[in-house]
Amino acid sequence: MKISLLRNPLIWLFVVFAIFPIAATAINQTYYLSFISKVMVFGIAALGLNLVLGFGGMVSLGHAAFVGVGAYAVGLCMHYGVTNGWVHFGLAIGVGALSSLLIGALCLRAGGISFIMLTLAFAQLLFFLGVGLKQYGGDDGFSFRGHSEFFSWLQLEDVRVMYWVILACLALTVLVVGRSTRSGFGLALRGVKSNEGRAQSIGLHTYRHKLAAFVLSGMFCSLSGALLANLTQFVSPSYMHFSRSAELLLMILLGGISSLLGPVVGAAAFIVLEESLGHITPHWQAPMGLAIVLIVLFARNGLIDLAMAVVVRFKRKRS
Amino acid sequence: MIFTLGLFLIQLLNGLQFGVTLFLFTSGLTLVLGIMNFMNLGHASFYMIGAYYAVALTNWSGSFVFGVLLALPATYVTALAVEWLVFRRLYERSHLDQVLVTFGLVMFFNEVVRIIWGTAGLYFTVPDWLSGSVVLGSGALYPVYRLLIIAVGCLVALAMFLVIKYTRIGMLIRAGADKPEMVEAVGVNIRGVFRGVVALGAALAALAGALSGPLYSVESGMGDSMLILALVAITIGGVGSIRGSFFAALMIGVVDAMGRMFLPQLFAIFLSRPVADAIGPATGSMLIYLLMIVVLLARPNGLFAFRGR
Numbered sequence: 001m002k003i004s005l006l007r008n009p010l011i012w013l014f015v016v017f018a019i020f021p022i023a024a025t026a027i028n029q030t031y032y033l034s035f036i037s038k039v040m041v042f043g044i045a046a047l048g049l050n051l052v053l054g055f056g057g058m059v060s061l062g063h064a065a066f067v068g069v070g071a072y073a074v075g076l077c078m079h080y081g082v083t084n085g086w087v088h089f090g091l092a093i094g095v096g097a098l099s100s101l102l103i104g105a106l107c108l109r110a111g112g113i114s115f116i117m118l119t120l121a122f123a124q125l126l127f128f129l130g131v132g133l134k135q136y137g138g139d140d141g142f143s144f145r146g147h148s149e150f151f152s153w154l155q156l157e158d159v160r161v162m163y164w165v166i167l168a169c170l171a172l173t174v175l176v177v178g179r180s181t182r183s184g185f186g187l188a189l190r191g192v193k194s195n196e197g198r199a200q201s202i203g204l205h206t207y208r209h210k211l212a213a214f215v216l217s218g219m220f221c222s223l224s225g226a227l228l229a230n231l232t233q234f235v236s237p238s239y240m241h242f243s244r245s246a247e248l249l250l251m252i253l254l255g256g257i258s259s260l261l262g263p264v265v266g267a268a269a270f271i272v273l274e275e276s277l278g279h280i281t282p283h284w285q286a287p288m289g290l291a292i293v294l295i296v297l298f299a300r301n302g303l304i305d306l307a308m309a310v311v312v313r314f315k316r317k318r319s
Numbered sequence: 320m321i322f323t324l325g326l327f328l329i330q331l332l333n334g335l336q337f338g339v340t341l342f343l344f345t346s347g348l349t350l351v352l353g354i355m356n357f358m359n360l361g362h363a364s365f366y367m368i369g370a371y372y373a374v375a376l377t378n379w380s381g382s383f384v385f386g387v388l389l390a391l392p393a394t395y396v397t398a399l400a401v402e403w404l405v406f407r408r409l410y411e412r413s414h415l416d417q418v419l420v421t422f423g424l425v426m427f428f429n430e431v432v433r434i435i436w437g438t439a440g441l442y443f444t445v446p447d448w449l450s451g452s453v454v455l456g457s458g459a460l461y462p463v464y465r466l467l468i469i470a471v472g473c474l475v476a477l478a479m480f481l482v483i484k485y486t487r488i489g490m491l492i493r494a495g496a497d498k499p500e501m502v503e504a505v506g507v508n509i510r511g512v513f514r515g516v517v518a519l520g521a522a523l524a525a526l527a528g529a530l531s532g533p534l535y536s537v538e539s540g541m542g543d544s545m546l547i548l549a550l551v552a553i554t555i556g557g558v559g560s561i562r563g564s565f566f567a568a569l570m571i572g573v574v575d576a577m578g579r580m581f582l583p584q585l586f587a588i589f590l591s592r593p594v595a596d597a598i599g600p601a602t603g604s605m606l607i608y609l610l611m612i613v614v615l616l617a618r619p620n621g622l623f624a625f626r627g628r
Contacts, residue, residue: 059415106612109619113358113558116414117550118615124547125608132604242547246422253419283434289427296419297408 010174010261017170021163033159034231035275039268040170041227046251046263047173048220053249054257055181056213057193059116061245062103062123066096066218068130068240070225075235078144079136085148085156092226093219099126100218104211120242130237141236148230156230166227170264173220178260180216189213250292256302269303325459330576336465338572339472343527344542345549345556345564346479347520353559354495355513358414360421361401362524362549363542364428369394369525370537371432374443383446387529391522398521402514410513429539440536468530475523476565483561492516496559551607555614557621567622571607578606 017040024032049063073092082088107118131139147156156162180186191199192206200206229235238244247270255266273291277284299306348362372393377386405424409417444450445464452460483489491512494502503509528542535541552571556563582603614622 053415059413059418061418106615109615113352113356113414114554114620116358116418117554120547121551121554121608121611125605128604128608132602242543243422243426246419249415250419250422253415257415283430285426286430286434289423289425289430292423292426293405293420296416296423297405300416 010178013261013264014167014171017167021160025160030159033163035271037159037163037166037231038228039271040166040264041224041231042248042251042271043264043267044166044170044173044227045221045224046248046255046267047170047177047260048217048224049248050252050257050263051177051180051189051213051217051220053252054259054262055186055189055193056210058108058210058214059249060107060119060214060217061116061242061249062107062119062121063217063221063248064242064244065103065123065126065240066100066221067225067228067244067248068126068237069096069099070222070227071229071235071239072130072225073222074148074226074229075142075144076136078146079142083146083149085150088148089223089226092222096222096225097215097219100215100221101211104214104218108207108210108214120245123240123242123245127237127240127242130240137236139237141234141238143234145233147233148226162231166231169223169227173223174260174264176216177220181260185209185212250296253296254303256304259302259304262302262304265304266302323459325455326580328455329459329461330580331573332461332465332469334573334576335569336468336472336572337576338569339469339476340527340531341545341548341552341572342476342565342568343472343523343530344545345552345568346476346561347516347523348546348549349553349556349559349561349564350492350496350516351520352553354492354499354516355410357406357410358417358421359406359517360418360546361406361424361428362520363546364425365394365398365521365524366528366542366545367432367537367539368397368428368528369522370528370532370541371436371441372525373529373532374436374441374537377443383443383449387526390525390529394525395518395522398518399514402517406517407510407514425543429543433539438539440538442536443532445533464533471526471530475526479561488512488515548607551611553621555611555621557623560621560623563621563623570610574610575604575607579603582606 017036020036021033024030045063045067049060052058052060052063070092073095074088077083077088077091103119103122107115107122110118130136130141136142147162149156154161154165156165181189188199188204188209191204192209196206225239228239251266251270252263253266254269255262255264274284274288277288281287295303344362344366347365348359351357351359351362369390372390373386375386376389376393377383380386380389401424405420409420449464449467451463453463453466455461483492491502491507495509495512495516499509502512524542527545528537531541548571549568552564552567555570556565556567580603586602
């Protein structure tokens with residue numbers, strides 16, 4: 001048991017994430033703290049989405065909408081002077097659950113390609129709702145001052161505190177997603193993914209399971225949105241744009257689908273790739289788009305699998 | 320602003336004009352989805368590429384008509400190349416792979432267009448003989464060019480109905496939409512049909528883009544919003560149905576135009592001015608999505624869905 005704990009790559013991931021701020025503070029580079037914070041925030045959203053995609057086999061092209069819902073919940077609270085963090089996060093996750101329940105219940109009526117189109121359409125509906133809210137900046141969004149306030153000893157002003165809070169949320173997400181995928185619910189969900197007809201015929205309520213997964217993933221996405229709003233102190237409809245949803249899917253695919261760790265690694269890989277291409281050329285979207293096409297076409301099982309394959313080959317050559 | 324017959328007619332025609340443009344865009348996409356079960360977000364790029372080709376070729380040839388007509392074969396060839404390089408590797412892959420690869424393509428083409436033609440939107444104008452206006456019933460003026468778009472769109476729709484109903488290729492498309500394996504089993508090169516449908520659909524999207532060019536600015540990413548509306552139209556009309564996408568596209572065009580114009584005014588009658596101003600524009604642009612939800616609740620497979628699909 002102890003040995004398997006050490007072999008668990010998740011533990012190592014958290015060790016890296018925990019050592020990182022100490023190293024960054026030592027060399028006085030707090031920019032990297034907010035950078036890694038961003039990686040972890042998107043990692044939470046990707047982990048949540050992976051419940052639907054990796055374990056449920058449903059391609060949702062609208063989960064950025066729930067990120068936006070969470071961000072708007074925090075932003076609007078701050079706008080009206082409500083600074084209590086418990087209210088912020090309770091509201092964000094509550095509204096996220098409610099909206100994903102409504103959207104999921106409708107979208108899951110149709111399967112396959114229609115499900116993709118419907119999730120996209122509903123996300124766009126929320127996007128236009130944000131654009132239409134002219135008193136909250138409309139298209140441009142709005143920024144606010146201050147952060148969610150939890151305890152007097154926990155001030156999110158400080159990037160290091162923010163980092164630890166986000167890391168704690170990430171750990172919580174990994175824990176809950178991991179537990180639920182190993183539970184009966186997770187097994188049922190995987191059954192639905194591999195053969196829905198068979199799952200139905202042995203008496204599973206496949207619709208209910210899929211909806212539960214959809215709502216749970218929506219809640220994690222809005223948690224991520226609430227953290228994102230705190231991190232950037234800015235909220236705009238662009239958080240809900242369909243390209244954000246596609247990016248979340250891409251993060252999962254990059255890291256490797258249906259593994260617990262994949263989405264976090266994928267989020268890191270995606271954001272690093274985006275930022276470094278952005279430094280090289282203002283037209284970074286052209287190489288990025290090309291990279292996406294090539295990676296999805298030729299590295300089907302994600303970067304982790306690709307790395308594993310390279311390692312295996314290397315070992316074989318040496319022996 | 321007050322409600323007048325002239326204003327109503329103008330908005331109705333604007334809605335129809337946008338509707339037929341959306342149909343030109345949607346028709347190719349719905350076939351690709353229906354026949355090949357292929358989720359092609361890259362369709363948005365063909366709309367944009369068609370518009371850019373039209374601008375470039377109009378400037379080169381000096382004739383608007385030539386520019387638009389030449390943009391179609393140019394986009395057709397581009398689409399064949401993209402199909403050969405990328406799409407044909409995707410037909411057997413999962414929807415997720417299809418979505419992500421074609422999303423990557425959209426990102427790539429949006430940026431390539433910016434590199435070649437610059438970040439600012441291009442404007443191109445219609446020739447003099449198209450820039451006039453006609454008088455509608457109650458003294459309101461309406462541009463000839465928009466009427467031309469409606470006419471072209473309806474003609475293309477009619478041609479498509481005829482081709483699909485009465486020709487051999489139409490028969491293959493219908494059969495492919497129903498049971499592609501069977502079509503292949505009786506010795507038809509279904510891959511060839513696929514390739515043709517993708518490229519022809521791209522040419523139609525290019526026509527839509529080229530015709531819209533003079534109305535809106537020609538810019539990077541102009542196809543993205545069309546793509547999403549097209550997906551709504553396909554959801555309403557039923558996947559793979561040309562007839563469905565025609566009626567759904569017109570419905571979306573008219574409902575959207577009317578909603579944006581008259582919904583804020585309608586709210587202003589019942590609600591106080593600031594409240595109406597706040598929720599009017601938001602609900603105006605959300606109206607078509609609400610329409611989609613209603614259709615979806617009543618007919619989950621769309622209004623004109625194939626049997627058994």
